[in-house]
Amino acid sequence: SSELTQDPTVSVALGQTVRITCQGDSLRTYYASWYQQKPGQAPVLVIYGEKNRPSGIPDRFSGSSSGDTASLTIAGAQAEDEADYYCNSRDSSATGVVFGGGTKLTVL
Amino acid sequence: EVQLVETGGGLIQPGGSLRLSCAASGIIVSSNHMTWVRQAPGKGLEWVSLINSGGYTYYADSVKGRFTISRDNSKNTLYLQMNNLRAEDTAVYYCARLRDYFGSGSYPAGCYFDYWGQGTLVTVSS
Numbered sequence: 001s002s003e004l005t006q007d008p009t010v011s012v013a014l015g016q017t018v019r020i021t022c023q024g025d026s027l028r029t030y031y032a033s034w035y036q037q038k039p040g041q042a043p044v045l046v047i048y049g050e051k052n053r054p055s056g057i058p059d060r061f062s063g064s065s066s067g068d069t070a071s072l073t074i075a076g077a078q079a080e081d082e083a084d085y086y087c088n089s090r091d092s093s094a095t096g097v098v099f100g101g102g103t104k105l106t107v108l
Numbered sequence: 109e110v111q112l113v114e115t116g117g118g119l120i121q122p123g124g125s126l127r128l129s130c131a132a133s134g135i136i137v138s139s140n141h142m143t144w145v146r147q148a149p150g151k152g153l154e155w156v157s158l159i160n161s162g163g164y165t166y167y168a169d170s171v172k173g174r175f176t177i178s179r180d181n182s183k184n185t186l187y188l189q190m191n192n193l194r195a196e197d198t199a200v201y202y203c204a205r206l207r208d209y210f211g212s213g214s215y216p217a218g219c220y221f222d223y224w225g226q227g228t229l230v231t232v233s234s
Contacts, residue, residue, distance in 0.1 A: 048220035097206065
């Protein structure tokens with residue numbers, strides 16, 4: 001298996017831009033996907049295949065990657081963006097899946 | 109509209125068994141990669157098991173040998189049989205569809221979960 005590392009907490013002022021990162025060896029081979037989870041709810045896919053947004057996801061959400069690190073950027077963060085964010089990719093065996101530990105985003 | 113509805117959670121004693129079900133509508137379970145993902149109280153997401161469209165099964169090391177994933181094509185339903193349950197298996201269990209991302213190539217360049225159920229809580233406690 002492999003691991004994906006995320007900062008546990010990140011904060012951003014309302015309307016500002018924030019970047020959430022995800023680091024791991026598997027990201028040298030596989031693109032990351034990103035999920036938003038609010039309390040008591042199931043996760044929601046916000047970015048897949050590094051930088052693709054599902055329909056219905058605001059364009060202030062974007063993804064990028066470099067080397068072993070993937071990033072989720074929220075440009076002009078809104079109060080409703082306050083949530084936990086998780087990255088995932090295939091693991092190094094290519095048969096399993098790995099999640100990052102999650103980042104709790106606070107919008108100030 | 110795709111719906112995934114998990115049932116079967118509850119309170120179970122350590123060492124006990126439980127079977128979770130995930131009834132799908134809007135997608136054909138046997139034509140997709142289907143997975144179980146769990147989340148312990150206050151913790152992050154953990155991938156548990158996968159059954160791919162070809163019927164091959166895969167497990168996280170933490171559940172290998174204790175959990176079995178399966179599907180009933182006639183009922184369009186995914187299952188997770190959980191045996192020899194431990195306190196650390198306490199979690200909300202989600203069923204989710206897993207998709208491969210190919211980008212511009214012919215081999216998967218990533219994966220993502222696009223549809224999730226609402227989850228079912230399993231509590232392992234005496």
